[in-house]
Amino acid sequence: MKALLLLALGLLLPGLTDAQQKAPAKKTPPVTAQLTPAASGPKRPRNLSDEQLLDLVQRQTFRYFWDFGHPVSGMARERSNRSFDYGDEVVTTGGTGFGLMAIIVAAERKWITREQAAKRTLKIVNFLWKADMYHGVFPHWLNGATGKTIRFSPKDDGGDLVETAFLYEGLICARQYFTGNTPAESQLRNKILWMWEGVEWTWHQQNDQNVLYWHWSPNNGWSMNHQIHGWNECLITYVLAASSPKYAIDKKVYDQGWATGNYFKNGKQFYNTTLPLGFDFGGPLFFSHYSFLGLDPRGLKDQHADYWQQNQAHTRINYAYCVDNPKKFKGYGPDCWGLTASDSYQGYAAHSPTEDLSVISPTAALSAMPYAPKESMAALRHFYNDLGDNLWTEYGFVDGFSEQQNWYAKSHLAIDQGPIVGMIENHRTGLLWKLFMSSPDVQRGLTRLGFESPQLKR
Template identity: 55%
Template sequence: MKLKFNPKLILGLILIGTSITACKTPQTLQKTTVSDDSLMTLVQKQTFNYFWEGAEPNSGMARERIHLDGQYPLNDFNVVTVGGSGFGIMATIVAAERGFISADEATKRFDRIVDFLAKADRYHGAWSHWIDGPTGKSKVFGNQDDAADIVETAFMAQALICLREYYQNGNDQQQQVAKKADALWKGIDWDFFRNGQDVLYWHWSPTHGWGMNHAIQGYDECLISYVLAASSPTHPIPASTYHKGWARSGAIVSTGEKYGIPLILKHNAPENAVGPLFWSHYSYLGLNPKGLQDQYADYWKVNVNHTKINIEYAKQNPHQFKGYGENSWGLTASYSVKGYDAHHPDNDKGVISPTAALSSIPYAPEESLKAMHYFYEQKGTELFGKYGFYDAFSETENWYPQRYLAIDQGPIVVMIENYRTGLIWNLFMQAPEIKAGLKNLGFKSPKL
């Protein structure tokens, strides 16, 4: 989760691995109109390069962040992120399917990742938020947050299920990768993270126990944690934990609205405030929200409305920040002019994060494509570099840092593909245990 970020921990950059020739940063970018299809392919390919060339070499996992501007200390450059690496696995499936890399290259990379994850520090099957790439040892993320992180683990598990489904009928090597991925997913003890109660707890540490005391309750980016926990064939949680814990015994439902657009669910923010847009992305990289409903919400409407609110906010631009409008919108947690911030309409610092608009493409394709064209064709190399669009920018402050975050890059590749072909949605939703888990929680979906 982004809100826990410590701006003092900055990851250095070592460029390693095999480069993708087609992904070299252009010296000048197209100033005339490029087709939607060509632009989406270019953005996917270049952004995927973060997880390919930019990966930590021993683990094959995604570095927490990469700075191309040289403004970073040289410690912590081997830190990899579990959630961001899960997004990277899904992005690599997309890359293999689109021919950005060969099938053999993808298989070898996946094999390296699953072998690393099997040997890395685990706590009741869960991984920590950060891991040291060369050693597989947990890396301290924050005070008392030095071990198990069930939300980051859920983001990874979502990807492992997709990987298993993608390779289960492949060649011998691919089937071996699928078996390894399946074993990792089934080894997560979701029920342990209830701490004997009817709610999931985010963190556990052999040193601090349940000291973080962070109950996971909706609504935010964590829905996938409960879906996976209820779907586990080995360590499931009861349905009551979802309804009493995540849904707060029904208190998750909201009658609030913004600009006349219903929120539907109560965001973990001040009354009727709207959370950052990554809440509509992370759980839905694999979980298909189209037609997904339970007794609390229609999740397609939840995400579409969340996106529409962001677009309307940018059009109204109450603080009169430079550049805001229908072509430049999207507030989420990202780098900010001063450190790092969870941007949303009630916490606007004049910073646009490209991932917010681009990863929302299934929900607002016309508006997302307008933003994509604007970012690429009008902002050019100010905003588009070696690993795709930089993490954030501010036209008001003339601020264009050449920096990337794994958790922002991954959803761009995956959600564009879900919009184009539904690839990752289809892989995840076809998993038999996911179908059973969703039904157990009372969900309805055309995919069930």
């Protein structure tokens, strides 16, 4: 997602996405407890079937959001280790959206009761109800005890539209899931609706320009000056902005703001696979995960691409690169692949075929399960069976590792843990896709932008 500062790299390379501009300096911090070293962590049951192993990995990863959620707010902590000096209270907006989807999966699979899930979701919603927001838009980081903004960088101390979109991806799923008549479910539905109606997406057009801007701050105004162009992880931002009941953008904002620039259309072949959109070789794999936890890419098309084909092509290229292994890094192969943004031995980096530091990020292959199930399962078994002494903890797999460097992270990040639970579930049952796509607002927004989908009601 985004890292700590826009630094000079963002100025020298203006075509990069927000993720790639900010990644080299990301200092996602806090939290209370340092994890037990993986080698002394939980034992791993052996000889599991595919379904048993998927169950175990989803359930263990879900614990990051359930056991390790902030005790006051219930929100997802940015990361599991205290790597930087930001205090113990930092919670993340987008990661909480992914965590809400993990809670829904847990309720549906009966790892927790529906009542427990509704209670935790309402706790989060009640916290957000009183937390800082800016024209209805939440900041990237909040203080999990007070709801006050914690600035992400010197001028990033206000609304973050992309993080807010990731949050509402989860909140909309929750509103579609918790349809019961209990006081908790009724209250959370109402409060989600009222907050959702209040997000001023059009404010982020900065005086009616046909593009969305990422940040606005009451202290710094539009000085971050970061327009959201594609192709990257931000498609969901434009879809939700078009879906708003009260502040919906027009299609021309999507056409002239999102679907433009040197890194939107591609059309070239890499490893004998044609890539419709995006950077050469596809960029980090989270491009095909974050927006598509809710958005169902199966049959999703507009005038620019077939998004199932896009995400499959991106995944196949990433996989083929790791198998080819042009830098001859130790460990890479058909059962050890997946490059995306994660921690590394050098700090945080947006790993991809064009930024390959020998670091494999488990979330990359595991969250690609819908697009490459055979290859993802091979990687999952290798991570669990062969490398588990170094990778497996009480919150699932660690964030990244490099056999070349003999380095294994001790950290977990909310934005990496969440897609593992959600995308595996979408592969297995399509649960989150069904929920999100069933929203009448989302249906209206996709139609407004010219999308086709088998799930759109005509």
